[in-house]
Amino acid sequence: MSRTPTAPPTPSTTARRTRATGRVTLADVAREAGVSPITVSRALRGERAVAQELCERVQAAATALGYVPDPAARALASSRSSHVAVLIPKLSNTLFVELLDAVQNTLVPAGYQTLIGVTHYDAGEEEAVLRSFLAHRPAGLIVTGSDRSEAANAMIEGSGVPCVRVMEVGEEEGGHSVGFSQRDAGRAITQQLLDSGRSRIAYVAAQLDPRTLERGEGYEAALVQAGLADRVNKVLSAEPSSMALGGALLERVLREAPGTDAIFFCNDDLAQGALLAALRLGIEVPGKLAVAGFNDLPGSDQMVPPLTTVATPRREIGEQAAQMLMKLMRGQPVDTPHLDLGFQVVRRASS
Amino acid sequence: MSRTPTAPPTPSTTARRTRATGRVTLADVAREAGVSPITVSRALRGERAVAQELCERVQAAATALGYVPDPAARALASSRSSHVAVLIPKLSNTLFVELLDAVQNTLVPAGYQTLIGVTHYDAGEEEAVLRSFLAHRPAGLIVTGSDRSEAANAMIEGSGVPCVRVMEVGEEEGGHSVGFSQRDAGRAITQQLLDSGRSRIAYVAAQLDPRTLERGEGYEAALVQAGLADRVNKVLSAEPSSMALGGALLERVLREAPGTDAIFFCNDDLAQGALLAALRLGIEVPGKLAVAGFNDLPGSDQMVPPLTTVATPRREIGEQAAQMLMKLMRGQPVDTPHLDLGFQVVRRASS
DNA sequence: CTGAAAGCGCTTACAG
DNA sequence: CTGAAAGCGCTTACAG
Numbered sequence A, B: 001m002s003r004t005p006t007a008p009p010t011p012s013t014t015a016r017r018t019r020a021t022g023r024v025t026l027a028d029v030a031r032e033a034g035v036s037p038i039t040v041s042r043a044l045r046g047e048r049a050v051a052q053e054l055c056e057r058v059q060a061a062a063t064a065l066g067y068v069p070d071p072a073a074r075a076l077a078s079s080r081s082s083h084v085a086v087l088i089p090k091l092s093n094t095l096f097v098e099l100l101d102a103v104q105n106t107l108v109p110a111g112y113q114t115l116i117g118v119t120h121y122d123a124g125e126e127e128a129v130l131r132s133f134l135a136h137r138p139a140g141l142i143v144t145g146s147d148r149s150e151a152a153n154a155m156i157e158g159s160g161v162p163c164v165r166v167m168e169v170g171e172e173e174g175g176h177s178v179g180f181s182q183r184d185a186g187r188a189i190t191q192q193l194l195d196s197g198r199s200r201i202a203y204v205a206a207q208l209d210p211r212t213l214e215r216g217e218g219y220e221a222a223l224v225q226a227g228l229a230d231r232v233n234k235v236l237s238a239e240p241s242s243m244a245l246g247g248a249l250l251e252r253v254l255r256e257a258p259g260t261d262a263i264f265f266c267n268d269d270l271a272q273g274a275l276l277a278a279l280r281l282g283i284e285v286p287g288k289l290a291v292a293g294f295n296d297l298p299g300s301d302q303m304v305p306p307l308t309t310v311a312t313p314r315r316e317i318g319e320q321a322a323q324m325l326m327k328l329m330r331g332q333p334v335d336t337p338h339l340d341l342g343f344q345v346v347r348r349a350s351s
Numbered sequence C, D: 001c002t003g004a005a006a007g008c009g010c011t012t013a014c015a016g
Helices: A026-033 A037-045 A052-065 A071-078 A094-110 A123-135 A150-159 A182-195 A210-225 A243-256 A268-281 A314-329 B026-033 B037-045 B052-065 B071-078 B094-110 B123-134 B150-159 B182-195 B210-225 B243-256 B268-281 B314-329
Strands: A083-088 A113-118 A140-144 A163-168 A177-180 A201-206 A233-237 A262-265 A290-292 A309-311 A338-340 A344-346 B083-088 B113-118 B140-144 B163-168 B177-180 B201-206 B233-237 B262-265 B290-292 B309-311 B338-340 B344-346
Touching (some): A026 A052, A037 A052, A071 B071, A083 A094, A083 A123, A094 A113, A094 A314, A094 B113, A233 A243, A243 A262, A268 A290, B026 B037, B083 B094, B094 B314, B163 B314, B182 B201, B182 B344, B243 B262
Parallel strands (some): A083 A113, A163 A177, A177 A338, A201 A262, B083 B113, B177 B338, B201 B262
16 A cells, blocks of 8 residues: 555646636536536525525535635626725714724624725815725725715616715715714704813814814804803814824914813814813813813823713624625515614713 | 706616626726727736737727726636735734734735634634635735644645745744744843842743743743853743733732842733833832833833833834835745744843 | 526637 | 637526
């Protein structure tokens, strides 16, 4: 008995023009199971009725051969890939990363691949990313918010690819969305500051994306309702949000409106930066100034003092959006096309 | 003249078995340009020599028809997709997100799509992700570190897909890598603490991935070389890294080793949490205790006091790894298969 | 419930 | 430098 391992059949000896990829294909499984390739295809996808017994035989053959379907072939034949494209504005905002993580955790186990597109809050970039992604014939699409160009909307519409919008809930926009009311959340945290006795409240925002502006509207509505319309003080910066900017904006507010007794920052990174700046400058929080943020990002509960903020359910949004999208991709009915997951005001020591 | 828009030709009236996808194909472009499909394919990919004049005619036809190549067809025919799979341990660590962002920024403009796989520091998950990704026949692969299972290595090897390892530089591992010496960096920051007069230095680490342990080795080497082998104090926690954990570990160190005059945390999030805890507890930093971190994450420069740390070039790593991978994917030579991008000790007020 | 035929839109491998 | 043929590995659309 030779110790030499059995050599695999060498097709290279046969002069042939075929391109042997060495892959185990559907045809191999079909041969092994003694059925036709279409039956294998159907059995493996669980599509249509395939006799129980055949189904099992196919499964066994597939396992025995270590068959892995080829996504490219599948996509080409069906004009639909297993990709789900997710469009977010930035990767530098923890909020979107957590959203993405939740989407992935839901979609990947179901056999979908996530394609991430970063738009940098830019309509042109969003269109470019969308164009490139749609060429891949994604099975589904998740986009952030509802503020995109006509062209982008037309591309989505025209592609026929199921799409779910996240972070905002817009019933008036049609389609499908999962999120919460940014406006109501802005209003609620402002109300919290009012309720705790503050009356000279500033709203400080950066980046100025639509959601940020909606929070500002909520802020304004709360002040107006409290009869403080003349005290509305919005300090807006188009710069990207950061802790350093939060500190700088804190100083600016106190310089421009020294009487300010509370600041609602549109995002926790600004608020965290402001809290640290206050510490450096010796500004007593909440004694002299109350500080509130938005999103309840990592670290906000660790601040000195801990930061009052609005906890937003981005992980749940990601998960529910993915779930809704899966229904759409499978052609199943969606009972709640616009899912409002709410928010929660978290009062901590900074206010 | 009717105001009704011109109806598109309706193939549905013709009884036929073909599946009209309505897509503009290579064949359409070929017809328009008056050449064969293969010539279009070659002209558009810039592959092989195609007569200048034909090339231009093809480009013009493609533009005129708005031709977008079908990635699935391309992948099926060539057994190679335009996907690059990137494997990272976690999305909750800013470090990896920035790495990813840099990779994307480099790869996307070059026409590649990034597929992100999260392994959660788990060998089994890594294998599963790898198996699923390799079925997509990625053009390239970027993986974090070099600590993976035999099975995973075999899959990568066997796939023949070009692969670049990031964050560590391992010449002894063969293949290709871009990163820096975690050990040297750990040693350098420890040396910095020694140089500034500290001698009871603890190393505090969480997560305990290989890179964290290497930093610890550097820490130990520095102490040993300084003749302080008996002062080595490693406090290790397998929990995931977080600011809250940093605070908790600070307390633990001071309880277990009250004489400690400096702590080197394996990651900035731990160090930031420790700094804030020190503030709460009234522990003077750096007066009573020096604190150093690792990575120079966002916010470290904003802390009170600002955090001494090691700035790591993850964005440059991502960019260079992507660049190296592109060369590999195109079959071009790589002059430096193991690229050490170094690190920088950033001394701030916390030490 | 199962299958034979055709086709998805490209590229490879040969020829010339 | 250009092309006709075949094939990549699946699924769709019909039939039965």
